[in-house]
Amino acid sequence: MTVDKGNKLARAGLENGPDGTLATDPKLDSGSQKRIGDQLRAMYDELMQQPVPDRFRDLLDQLDKNGQKDRSQ
Amino acid sequence: MTSEPEPELREALLAAVPSLRAFAISLSGQVDRADDLVQDTLLRALSNLHRFEPGTNLNAWLFTILRNLFHSEYRKRRREVEDPDGSYAGRLKVQPEQGSHLDFEDFRSALAQLPSDQREALLLVGASGFSYEEAANICGCAIGTVKSRVNRARLRLASVLNVTDIDDLGPDSMTRAALQG
Numbered sequence: 290m291t292v293d294k295g296n297k298l299a300r301a302g303l304e305n306g307p308d309g310t311l312a313t314d315p316k317l318d319s320g321s322q323k324r325i326g327d328q329l330r331a332m333y334d335e336l337m338q339q340p341v342p343d344r345f346r347d348l349l350d351q352l353d354k355n356g357q358k359d360r361s362q
Numbered sequence: 363m364t365s366e367p368e369p370e371l372r373e374a375l376l377a378a379v380p381s382l383r384a385f386a387i388s389l390s391g392q393v394d395r396a397d398d399l400v401q402d403t404l405l406r407a408l409s410n411l412h413r414f415e416p417g418t419n420l421n422a423w424l425f426t427i428l429r430n431l432f433h434s435e436y437r438k439r440r441r442e443v444e445d446p447d448g449s450y451a452g453r454l455k456v457q458p459e460q461g462s463h464l465d466f467e468d469f470r471s472a473l474a475q476l477p478s479d480q481r482e483a484l485l486l487v488g489a490s491g492f493s494y495e496e497a498a499n500i501c502g503c504a505i506g507t508v509k510s511r512v513n514r515a516r517l518r519l520a521s522v523l524n525v526t527d528i529d530d531l532g533p534d535s536m537t538r539a540a541l542q543g
Binding site: 315316317321322324325326328329330331332333335336337338339341342344345346348349350352 | 371372375376379380381383384387388397400401404405408466469470473484485488489490513516517519520523525
């Protein structure tokens, strides 16, 4: 099993990747690459869905107020 | 009569916050520090608005600012902290109280083991949705360098996470044992 995966990896390394990496770079087989990508995006999506902390709204509200003050002067 | 770019700008900046936070948290491994980075990024962006070219990608510009702030702060801290990379792995175990985070703990630990230039490249291209060219602009390096870093990051993650077998990158069981210790 280990040998199979190793061969697969070696074969993948002989091809040019879709992102143009050199043929001599070792490269992940597409299945492994997809699993890594899926996990990365799942972790990231969870972070993206966290509510925006109030401090950032407050900061940008402050910007609005300052902007209006500037214009009224 | 008065032109009001602010409400629009406010919305655009606010809309960028979730992706900036996700990037900053993944980059630094620390939510508090990430939020400080995002706040500094917004302040820096506001005081440099005249340098933003309208019509270009606001998100890419903000990411560039955040990334540069992160690295200048990192260099500063490096002089103060003895083992910044080692402590990063520990810090990444934040928020274990929420069950959903446990699903990603292995992944976060693996991410923490990457050199920061590889982690950054992978996050920009693999998660934040930037092209290789945009990522190269953000990092101030060549496109080929970004491609190579992303590729090495994927190989390393696959090895650490046992997604595939790459024996020459180190014994996974020992790495895992060390991480869990």
